[in-house]
Amino acid sequence: MNCIICGFPSGNEKLCFKHAVASKSLAEGYNAWKSALGISLDEYLNDIIKNRETGEWAVDVAKYIIETGDHSVLNL
Amino acid sequence: MAGVAGSNPARPTPILIIAEKRDAAERIASALDSNYKAFNINGVKIYQIKLDNKEATILPARGHIFGLNSDVKNRRIYPVTDLEWEPLSSINKKFLETGNIAELARALLKNAEQIIIACDYDIEGETIGYNIVKYSGGLDKKLYRAKFSTLTSEDLRSSFNSLITREEWNMAEAGRTRHYIDYLWGINLSRLVSDKVRRIRYANLSMGRVQGPTLLELYRREFEINAFVPKPYWQTTASVEVNGKEINMIGPTVYSENESQRIKKLEGRVGSVESAKSYVESMPPPPPFNLAEIQKEAYRIFKMSPWKTLSVLESLYLKAAISYPRTSSQKLPSSINYKKILGRLVASYSDAANIRRSAPMEGKLNDPAHPAIYPTGEGKVITQDERNIYDLVARRFISCFMDDASVRKKMIKVNVDDITFAAEGMEIINRGWTRVYHFRELNDIILPDVKVGDQAIIKRVNLLNKFTKPPPRYNPSTLLEWMEKNEIGTKATRAEIIMTLYKRHYVDGQRMQLTNLGYGIARFFINSPVITVEMTRELEANLEKIEEGSVEAKKITTRSIGLLYEEIEKSRDDKELVEYFKLYLKGEKIANFGKCPVCGSGDLIFHRSVIGKRYLRCDKCGASAPMPSKGLIMPTKTTCKFCGWPLMRRGKWVFCPNPACPGKQK
Numbered sequence: 243m244n245c246i247i248c249g250f251p252s253g254n255e256k257l258c259f260k261h262a263v264a265s266k267s268l269a270e271g272y273n274a275w276k277s278a279l280g281i282s283l284d285e286y287l288n289d290i291i292k293n294r295e296t297g298e299w300a301v302d303v304a305k306y307i308i309e310t311g312d313h314s315v316l317n318l
Numbered sequence: 319m320a321g322v323a324g325s326n327p328a329r330p331t332p333i334l335i336i337a338e339k340r341d342a343a344e345r346i347a348s349a350l351d352s353n354y355k356a357f358n359i360n361g362v363k364i365y366q367i368k369l370d371n372k373e374a375t376i377l378p379a380r381g382h383i384f385g386l387n388s389d390v391k392n393r394r395i396y397p398v399t400d401l402e403w404e405p406l407s408s409i410n411k412k413f414l415e416t417g418n419i420a421e422l423a424r425a426l427l428k429n430a431e432q433i434i435i436a437c438d439y440d441i442e443g444e445t446i447g448y449n450i451v452k453y454s455g456g457l458d459k460k461l462y463r464a465k466f467s468t469l470t471s472e473d474l475r476s477s478f479n480s481l482i483t484r485e486e487w488n489m490a491e492a493g494r495t496r497h498y499i500d501y502l503w504g505i506n507l508s509r510l511v512s513d514k515v516r517r518i519r520y521a522n523l524s525m526g527r528v529q530g531p532t533l534l535e536l537y538r539r540e541f542e543i544n545a546f547v548p549k550p551y552w553q554t555t556a557s558v559e560v561n562g563k564e565i566n567m568i569g570p571t572v573y574s575e576n577e578s579q580r581i582k583k584l585e586g587r588v589g590s591v592e593s594a595k596s597y598v599e600s601m602p603p604p605p606p607f608n609l610a611e612i613q614k615e616a617y618r619i620f621k622m623s624p625w626k627t628l629s630v631l632e633s634l635y636l637k638a639a640i641s642y643p644r645t646s647s648q649k650l651p652s653s654i655n656y657k658k659i660l661g662r663l664v665a666s667y668s669d670a671a672n673i674r675r676s677a678p679m680e681g682k683l684n685d686p687a688h689p690a691i692y693p694t695g696e697g698k699v700i701t702q703d704e705r706n707i708y709d710l711v712a713r714r715f716i717s718c719f720m721d722d723a724s725v726r727k728k729m730i731k732v733n734v735d736d737i738t739f740a741a742e743g744m745e746i747i748n749r750g751w752t753r754v755y756h757f758r759e760l761n762d763i764i765l766p767d768v769k770v771g772d773q774a775i776i777k778r779v780n781l782l783n784k785f786t787k788p789p790p791r792y793n794p795s796t797l798l799e800w801m802e803k804n805e806i807g808t809k810a811t812r813a814e815i816i817m818t819l820y821k822r823h824y825v826d827g828q829r830m831q832l833t834n835l836g837y838g839i840a841r842f843f844i845n846s847p848v849i850t851v852e853m854t855r856e857l858e859a860n861l862e863k864i865e866e867g868s869v870e871a872k873k874i875t876t877r878s879i880g881l882l883y884e885e886i887e888k889s890r891d892d893k894e895l896v897e898y899f900k901l902y903l904k905g906e907k908i909a910n911f912g913k914c915p916v917c918g919s920g921d922l923i924f925h926r927s928v929i930g931k932r933y934l935r936c937d938k939c940g941a942s943a944p945m946p947s948k949g950l951i952m953p954t955k956t957t958c959k960f961c962g963w964p965l966m967r968r969g970k971w972v973f974c975p976n977p978a979c980p981g982k983q984k
Binding site for chain 1: 544551573574575786788841952967970
């Protein structure tokens with residue numbers, strides 16, 4: 243299989259090793275954002291994309307979820 | 319120059335002195351005999367002197383003149399097992415001139431009764447001297463060692479007056495073992511990597527025992543940065559009025575908006591001073607420089623890379639302006655004669671006349687071979703880089719003899735509705751050593767006098783919504799610090815290892831960013847048991863044992879080689895890993911950069927020319943576009959709305975690579 247985000251080989255997984263790590267980090271981050279600001283997942287993803295500190299791979303995953311609505315990659 | 323060029327051919331002499339470099343040989347000659355003669359024999363400048371009424375010849379090496387070599391030249395054959403020490407001139411044409419030195423050494427050694435090794439007193443110097451003596455057939459002669467830490471005439475004369483009899487070669491043995499293992503590690507792992515990516519146009523791939531763990535650390539850091547998700551928090555500050563004076567104070571850091579609003583509501587509330595402490599703090603001078611510390615400091619102050627700093631230090635050492643720089647010591651023994659050095663420095667640094675300590679401030683680290691780096695007060699400093707580094711060394715040295723800096727610190731805490739706000743002030747009492755070593759600044763932060771129980775009114779509360787930050791990218795200085803902390807590499811080789819990562823294009827930029835090639839190589843070795851910090855550290859410890867004479871070199875070599883070969887065999891047969899690696903490096907080539915918009919059927923391939931220019935080129939029609947020369951370039955999934963070329967991204971910057979894009983002309 244290839245990564246659904248960047249097309250890089252990903253074995254039997256949906257995401258390559260880079261985007262898999264970013265997706266895990268994104269899911270963990272949501273818990274912190276929710277308790278800090280009480281925002282929805284979509285609001286969180288939109289804020290994360292705009293934030294300068296967000297890593298490139300995390301931005302890739304957030305954009306992918308916003309564009310496709312496929313929340314399954316987050317494993318929330 | 320006091321010496322004269324000899325017109326007659328040099329005569330063989332009963333004493334042969336081996337120096338590490340030509341500059342050092344000349345300094346030794348002029349220190350020991352002002353009437354020395356210099357001869358040029360086949361391009362090698364040798365010096366003849368009188369030493370204790372006997373004739374002596376000083377032969378300068380050019381660093382190492384013997385190196386390791388393998389008969390197996392075919393890069394596809396590995397693991398390589400047999401290595402031999404050979405003259406460097408027969409290994410690499412670049413070192414042809416060292417062949418003349420080796421020949422001359424053989425001729426001079428034949429007639430010599432005594433041999434004095436006067437190379438730098440460290441593992442490399444010892445290895446250089448030992449190899450010359452061994453491969454010129456001189457191990458059965460009377461052997462002596464001159465030990466010195468500066469190339470000043472005084473130090474050199476003193477070292478030749480107290481020569482050490484050389485009976486054991488543990489230090490050289492440790493050096494030779496390090497060379498042996500590093501060469502085997504390097505040649506085999508590099509051949510393994512190159513073998514896997516042969517069809518991809520990357521040249522000069524390499525991997526090594528120290529280079530590997532360093533690259534893997536950059537890889538891990540890259541993951542932390544690129545997968546980072548910031549978390550929000552609020553830093554609260556307040557302007558608090560106490561006794562009619564406003565003080566800027568820092569409140570708690572909170573992690574939810576509700577909590578931050580609760581603190582905002584404290585505006586106008588009244589509390590009291592909970593504590594007010596004042597105390598005097600002494601700040602002793604920092605210890606004298608060792609190599610790692612000056613490399614860090616030169617980067618902090620001048621942004622000078624660690625390898626550049628080392629090269630400037632070496633040049634200053636050869637000019638006898640400073641002591642031997644490849645040291646880990648933070649000690650300054652009294653034998654270097656502080657008073658004399660400080661006396662020489664007074665002309666340029668007036669504070670050298672106002673010292674307050676009879677013994678210098680020292681650090682914990684010791685190096686049996688050399689003291690910390692110190693100025694000699696002699697030698698000529700020419701270039702701006704040399705002036706900067708010399709100034710750093712001299713000021714640090716003088717500051718070690720200065721009194722402590724002292725400051726009065728004041729801590730005030732106020733409590734309002736069980737929330738504490740704090741402020742810290744500082745008043746300089748005595749600038750002490752910072753007057754000389756002005757690279758560390760002290761600034762006053764004055765707070766008013768208050769006492770416990772005084773009324774405190776919160777005038778304003780500011781909420782600063784912040785986000786956690788990813789760890790910073792390494793720069794050459796912080797990476798060097800990481801290597802030092804993890805005890806990988808040696809003080810002498812760390813800077814060179816970092817430079818190799820750049821040369822191989824595994825990393826880019828001052829803030830070191832892994833390239834795709836770097837990712838691929840790191841990914842290939844990420845789970846390898848032979849490329850770990852622990853493995854590297856263990857070997858360093860074993861090399862130290864060889865140096866102490868408590869372990870046999872052969873035992874360590876055999877064990878290391880066994881582990882390496884086992885790993886190579888495993889990786890060679892790991893087809894999945896190999897295919898993965900190929901795909902990773904080809905990733906740029908195969909899919910990621912998209913279809914060519916010109917012919918519509920070819921792939922846009924990322925290339926790097928031999929001179930390092932980067933560009934995209936279609937593998938069918940040859941359409942091409944230049945790419946930025948630095949930074950990690952990633953494809954995006956979108957195309958340019960003006961010309962249809964795939965858009966690229968470098969960091970946050972998205973750009974169209976097509977130089978003729980109508981969008982750019984607009």
